[in-house]
Amino acid sequence: MPDQQSASDHKNQTYTFPDERGYFGKFGGKYVPEILIPALEELEESYLNAKNDKAFQVNYRKILQKYVGRETPLTFASRLTKHYGRAKIFLKREDLCHTGAHKINNAVGQVLLAQKMGKKRIIAETGAGQHGVATATVCAKFGMECVIYMGAEDMRRQKLNVDRMRLLGAEVLQVDSGSRTLKDATNEAIRDWVTNVEDTFYIIGSAVGPHPYPMMARDFQRIIGDETKSQLWTAEKKSPDYLLACLGGGSNAIGLFYPFLEDPDIRIIGVEAGGLGKDTDKTAATLSKGSHGVLHGSRSFLLQTEDGQVRLPYSISAGLDYPGIGPEHAHLFDSERVEYVAVDDKEAMKAVQLTSKLEGIIPAIETAHAIAWLEKLMPDTEKGEIVVINCSGRGDKDMATISKYLNSKT
Numbered sequence: 001m002p003d004q005q006s007a008s009d010h011k012n013q014t015y016t017f018p019d020e021r022g023y024f025g026k027f028g029g030k031y032v033p034e035i036l037i038p039a040l041e042e043l044e045e046s047y048l049n050a051k052n053d054k055a056f057q058v059n060y061r062k063i064l065q066k067y068v069g070r071e072t073p074l075t076f077a078s079r080l081t082k083h084y085g086r087a088k089i090f091l092k093r094e095d096l097c098h099t100g101a102h103k104i105n106n107a108v109g110q111v112l113l114a115q116k117m118g119k120k121r122i123i124a125e126t127g128a129g130q131h132g133v134a135t136a137t138v139c140a141k142f143g144m145e146c147v148i149y150m151g152a153e154d155m156r157r158q159k160l161n162v163d164r165m166r167l168l169g170a171e172v173l174q175v176d177s178g179s180r181t182l183k184d185a186t187n188e189a190i191r192d193w194v195t196n197v198e199d200t201f202y203i204i205g206s207a208v209g210p211h212p213y214p215m216m217a218r219d220f221q222r223i224i225g226d227e228t229k230s231q232l233w234t235a236e237k238k239s240p241d242y243l244l245a246c247l248g249g250g251s252n253a254i255g256l257f258y259p260f261l262e263d264p265d266i267r268i269i270g271v272e273a274g275g276l277g278k279d280t281d282k283t284a285a286t287l288s289k290g291s292h293g294v295l296h297g298s299r300s301f302l303l304q305t306e307d308g309q310v311r312l313p314y315s316i317s318a319g320l321d322y323p324g325i326g327p328e329h330a331h332l333f334d335s336e337r338v339e340y341v342a343v344d345d346k347e348a349m350k351a352v353q354l355t356s357k358l359e360g361i362i363p364a365i366e367t368a369h370a371i372a373w374l375e376k377l378m379p380d381t382e383k384g385e386i387v388v389i390n391c392s393g394r395g396d397k398d399m400a401t402i403s404k405y406l407n408s409k410t
């Protein structure tokens with residue numbers, strides 16, 4: 001079997017995916033209503049032009065610098081390092097980006113592309129509201145009309161983010177169908193795009209969706225890994241030995257990992273949300289517990305029932321509570337280049353507290369999943385080695401959840 005071969009021999013692999021049809025190995029593609037195929041083709045062509053257009057790239061970098069606040073620091077976590085007494089631990093500080101997480105890197109890239117394509121109107125869907133806020137932010141900045149679809153249940157749970165989006169000038173449309181959550185909001189956004197494809201650009205917030213979205217999100221997030229590489233070289237004169245990042249749809253993780261994939265000496269680990277435990281029904285550990293299927297326009301792994309219905313995921317962290325995973329991660333899992341593990345709610349909440357007390361950084365609960373894996377990883381590391389963790393976001397947005405959790409323990 002060809003993938004057995006690639007599995008045993010990732011040392012000679014290259015990772016220049018996707019192929020022309022938008023596949024990462026067996027995963028990816030464009031599973032959308034036929035009427036959207038021309039729109040995806042137009043998007044791909046415009047994106048490839050932008051990618052090779054010096055002026056576009058210079059402008060994108062300039063906005064990341066002057067508006068988002070890049071480059072973000074690579075912080076040596078001295079007390080966490082001392083706590084474990086092994087390899088040096090560094091945090092890549094995406095929590096210091098404008099709006100408090102990495103999502104804005106991708107939102108900036110896609111809104112600039114929308115402008116270049118002459119689109120006037122932006123749509124997006126959001127679950128926990130973080131992608132909605134990032135999208136509303138860049139639309140305000142660039143003067144674009146912005147419509148965000150959100151399930152009624154999510155709007156109730158994430159009222160503050162609804163208020164933020166409205167304050168930023170976005171129209172938030174309530175979705176009352178199905179379970180009134182993310183997948184229903186996604187269906188509505190796709191319906192809107194089908195109807196208004198002439199003047200509307202659909203911004204997808206993670207490394208998911210039909211081709212070319214997973215590739216675009218990766219390319220707009222790889223700045224995380226590119227900066228890490230040069231910052232670590234300046235600080236330590238060496239490459240990292242281990243990379244860690246949490247996985248929702250997979251955009252912050254692929255952003256960190258991508259520039260390092262072809263160096264076989266680096267151990268790369270993606271951390272999924274185990275929820276109440278990856279072997280329970282209450283989990284969001286898609287690669288650990290899911291199977292092949294099609295969701296949100298591409299073939300990948302997903303959590304599903306035996307008859308192929310999407311299973312409702314669960315995690316204490318709203319940003320990891322997603323039943324799918326980007327197709328590039330599915331391929332990196334399949335080819336065994338990247339290890340995928342799961343951390344449950346309790347372990348993540350412990351890491352939130354440890355990082356706050358030892359580093360003066362309150363991480364997002366999503367990020368804390370990656371940090372929590374240090375418990376398992378650090379005993380295997382040695383002095384002189386380096387671990388880089390992507391600090392994907394700050395925990396301020398999670399304070400209500402964190403307070404409730406801590407107060408229930410005392």
Ligand SMILES: *Cc1c(COP(=O)(O)O)cnc(C)c1O
Pocket residue numbers: 101102103130205206207246247248249250251252253319320364366367392393394
């Ligand atoms: C949205 C989010 C994530 C998960 O999304 P990815 O696309 O997997 O990166 C992780 N961390 C934070 C802080 C987020 O806001």
